[in-house]
Amino acid sequence: MSPPPILVLDLDGTLIDTAPDLVLTLNAVLAQEGRAPLSLAQVRSMVGAGAKALLVRGLAAAGDQVAPERLEALYQDFLAHYRAHIADASVPFPGALASLDRFDQAGWRLAVCTNKLEGLARSLLGTLGLADRFAAICGGDTFAQHKPDPRHLTGTIGRAGGAVERAVMVGDSSADIVAAQAAGVPVVGMTFGYTDTPVAELGPDAVLDHFDDLFDTAHRLLEHRERKPARP
Numbered sequence: 001m002s003p004p005p006i007l008v009l010d011l012d013g014t015l016i017d018t019a020p021d022l023v024l025t026l027n028a029v030l031a032q033e034g035r036a037p038l039s040l041a042q043v044r045s046m047v048g049a050g051a052k053a054l055l056v057r058g059l060a061a062a063g064d065q066v067a068p069e070r071l072e073a074l075y076q077d078f079l080a081h082y083r084a085h086i087a088d089a090s091v092p093f094p095g096a097l098a099s100l101d102r103f104d105q106a107g108w109r110l111a112v113c114t115n116k117l118e119g120l121a122r123s124l125l126g127t128l129g130l131a132d133r134f135a136a137i138c139g140g141d142t143f144a145q146h147k148p149d150p151r152h153l154t155g156t157i158g159r160a161g162g163a164v165e166r167a168v169m170v171g172d173s174s175a176d177i178v179a180a181q182a183a184g185v186p187v188v189g190m191t192f193g194y195t196d197t198p199v200a201e202l203g204p205d206a207v208l209d210h211f212d213d214l215f216d217t218a219h220r221l222l223e224h225r226e227r228k229p230a231r232p
């Protein structure tokens with residue numbers, strides 16, 4: 001029997017609109033350092049490579065670099081604040097939950113592959129009542145590598161009990177597209193996410209503005225993938 005098809009979702013900027021809570025946390029840390037707050041628009045372009053990268057980018061945008069020991073202390077403050085406010089304002093993007101229902105009903109498995117720390121991803125999805133929907137939730141610290149390294153994606157697919165040949169990825173930024181392409185997994189880019197470069201310019205197999213079209217698109221990409229001969 002062939003393995004079930006798997007939809008692998010990126011989290012921040014793809015499944016959940018987390019930027020409002022991330023900006024509040026980042027600005028709390030910046031205030032502690034006596035720095036001016038950043039806007040939501042500024043912070044949206046800094047998310048996607050994990051919390052530490054967000055903090056480094058935020059500090060750089062709001063003033064000078066900080067010493068490595070100070071950065072580590074601020075990172076711990078960031079994590080503590082974010083943990084306490086993980087879903088104050090974060091919600092699934094419009095149409096996301098109905099779309100997941102469609103995949104469920106059609107027998108697809110669902111998995112999350114995010115550069116968020118796995119514990120934060122689980123806490124966010126648990127607080128929103130969504131954790132049970134996923135066969136695997138793999139974060140930036142789950143494996144030795146994380147996106148854009150394809151092993152983060154292939155490891156997630158493996159944990160979800162699937163096969164790379166029967167998977168489709170959906171993401172919002174370059175780490176997602178690069179990881180999927182390197183793994184040989186078709187990838188859908190969502191235009192509403194967090195990226196400086198428009199997702200269409202990153203070369204995904206399909207570009208969507210809304211979750212409503214995701215099921216048909218993923219289905220089509222999977223069929224197309226299965227008709228192609230295996231890579232040498």
Ligand SMILES: O=C(O)COP(=O)(O)O
Pocket residue numbers: 010011012013047048049050051054113114115116117
């Ligand atoms: O930058 C992050 O916190 C993680 O982002 P991702 O869910 O888009 O991989």
Ligand SMILES: [Mg+2]
Pocket residue numbers: 010011012013014047048171172173193194
């Ligand atoms: Mg993302």
